[in-house]
Amino acid sequence: MLGGCVALILFTGIGSAQGTKGIQHGVRPARFAIRNATIVEGNGTPAAGPYDILIEGNTIADVVALDPVALKAGRARRPAADAEIDATGKYVLPGLINLHGHVQDERGGIPQPLEYELKLWLASGITTVRDVGSTTRRTLELRAQSAAGTVAAPRLFVYAMFAGAGDAVESRGIRTAEEARARVRALKAMGVDGIKIVGIDRDLMQAMEEEAKQAGLPVAHHAGVEETNAWDDVKFGTRSIEHWYGVPDAALADGVQHFPASYNYNNEVDRFRWAGRLWREADPERLGRVLQAMVDANVAWDPTLVIYEASRDLLRAQNQPWFKEYLHPTLEEYFRPNPANHGSYFIGWSSTDEAYWKENYRIWMAALRDFERRGGLIGAGEDAGFIYQLYGFALIRELELQQEAGFDALRVIQHVTFNNARILGMEGKLGRVRAGHLADLIVVNGNPLEDLKVLYATGTETIRNGQAARTGGVEWTIKDGIPYHGPTLLREIKELVAAARAKRPG
Numbered sequence: 001m002l003g004g005c006v007a008l009i010l011f012t013g014i015g016s017a018q019g020t021k022g023i024q025h026g027v028r029p030a031r032f033a034i035r036n037a038t039i040v041e042g043n044g045t046p047a048a049g050p051y052d053i054l055i056e057g058n059t060i061a062d063v064v065a066l067d068p069v070a071l072k073a074g075r076a077r078r079p080a081a082d083a084e085i086d087a088t089g090k091y092v093l094p095g096l097i098n099l100h101g102h103v104q105d106e107r108g109g110i111p112q113p114l115e116y117e118l119k120l121w122l123a124s125g126i127t128t129v130r131d132v133g134s135t136t137r138r139t140l141e142l143r144a145q146s147a148a149g150t151v152a153a154p155r156l157f158v159y160a161m162f163a164g165a166g167d168a169v170e171s172r173g174i175r176t177a178e179e180a181r182a183r184v185r186a187l188k189a190m191g192v193d194g195i196k197i198v199g200i201d202r203d204l205m206q207a208m209e210e211e212a213k214q215a216g217l218p219v220a221h222h223a224g225v226e227e228t229n230a231w232d233d234v235k236f237g238t239r240s241i242e243h244w245y246g247v248p249d250a251a252l253a254d255g256v257q258h259f260p261a262s263y264n265y266n267n268e269v270d271r272f273r274w275a276g277r278l279w280r281e282a283d284p285e286r287l288g289r290v291l292q293a294m295v296d297a298n299v300a301w302d303p304t305l306v307i308y309e310a311s312r313d314l315l316r317a318q319n320q321p322w323f324k325e326y327l328h329p330t331l332e333e334y335f336r337p338n339p340a341n342h343g344s345y346f347i348g349w350s351s352t353d354e355a356y357w358k359e360n361y362r363i364w365m366a367a368l369r370d371f372e373r374r375g376g377l378i379g380a381g382e383d384a385g386f387i388y389q390l391y392g393f394a395l396i397r398e399l400e401l402q403q404e405a406g407f408d409a410l411r412v413i414q415h416v417t418f419n420n421a422r423i424l425g426m427e428g429k430l431g432r433v434r435a436g437h438l439a440d441l442i443v444v445n446g447n448p449l450e451d452l453k454v455l456y457a458t459g460t461e462t463i464r465n466g467q468a469a470r471t472g473g474v475e476w477t478i479k480d481g482i483p484y485h486g487p488t489l490l491r492e493i494k495e496l497v498a499a500a501r502a503k504r505p506g
């Protein structure tokens with residue numbers, strides 16, 4: 001799968017893209033400037049501009065404020081550059097970081113070109129992905145290619161699956177603390193950036209977290225309704241809680257949810273239906289203590305609100321407008337409810353289920369707000385490739401849902417840039433528009449503080465001079481100083497999908 005992507009860096013031919021001079025899609029200029037940009041820096045400070053941003057190699061070399069009076073008089077100090085992008089009327093943000101991605105080259109055992117996902121991410125302004133548990137060797141290889149600039153891809157942080165899916169050979173049979181420690185050491189030797197755990201027993205979790213700390217590997221925990229919950233993350237020093245189950249589960253007054261007697265955790269209908277009734281059982285006073293303990297122990301929260309959206313509004317999730325041209329047939333097939341596959345719980349999903357899930361979201365969102373007010377660190381990730389969520393588009397929808405939770409758009413952008421960089425331990429290099437940082441930036445055709453929908457790769461509708469007009473979209477995604485033209489990426493994805501559909505049997 002990887003071989004197919006390598007050639008793409010050679011693609012050129014849109015040097016004539018509007019408002020640019022000497023810029024080629026997928027080719028890193030030695031030195032170029034983004035001119036007249038309004039900047040949203042990523043650290044929560046308000047938008048400001050105009051600025052010229054100078055990029056040398058893969059680094060932001062300078063961010064120069066332009067004095068409007070001097071500009072008018074033609075005597076403003078402006079950095080010289082061989083090439084430029086004119087960002088007049090546009091917004092420049094740090095490249096978006098997807099804190100919960102999965103590198104996928106197949107769905108349900110059917111191949112899906114890796115290029116499809118990588119281009120969707122780039123077209124959506126994503127310059128960094130934390131891959132939380134995929135096929136580790138393949139992703140490590142892709143990480144190296146991305147770092148070398150030989151593949152059009154976001155930069156990757158590889159959080160290997162501690163046990164289970166992925167590298168099943170190495171991870172089979174972790175039953176003792178010593179085996180858990182050995183697995184951590186083996187992953188460290190492979191060169192991973194961190195470790196992802198899912199529902200795990202307490203003794204193994206303690207051993208692996210101790211060993212991971214020694215190895216300098218951060219741990220991301222997808223807590224299920226299992227033996228361990230957020231209290232264990234607090235005690236053992238987890239870097240981030242993924243999704244949410246472990247948080248309300250740690251605040252249950254009786255220590256266990258009131259399941260019906262017929263409940264079977266391994267039955268997906270039971271699991272998803274009763275998950276929608278978990279937050280309502282959390283005791284508010286206990287929940288406050290859990291959240292405070294997470295803050296005190298520096299356990300971040302990556303809620304992935306988007307990946308449960310089908311549970312609260314199935315029709316919306318199944319009918320997203322970008323499916324028409326951008327949903328790969330392999331993924332389309334994988335999303336189809338089928339009793340033979342996972343995800344069959346959506347057959348017979350009821351209005352009652354959705355009503356409970358909507359309430360579930362309201363309490364969850366309030367807990368997120370409370371967590372941040374107490375000083376907690378919230379990130380943003382998408383978990384796409386599952387449950388009707390499409391790579392890239394899902395991360396932007398996550399931002400919309402975080403806004404719905406009550407966070408200001410400026411704060412939401414901080415979650416997906418600066419906060420995510422902090423959770424990755426990369427706050428000195430990523431997540432801000434700042435001289436000395438890596439040149440990961442996006443040029444957006446519109447103001448995301450006014451409407452986060454302008455970040456969707458396909459843009460959004462607006463009214464201009466009394467007429468409906470298309471606006472927005474990430475026009476340029478600059479990763480490691482390499483500019484990628486959003487509309488060109490989108491066109492390539494559309495063609496790739498059309499060709500795959502034409503080949504589909506029947």
Ligand SMILES: [Zn+2]
Pocket residue numbers: 100102132383
């Ligand atoms: Zn995931």
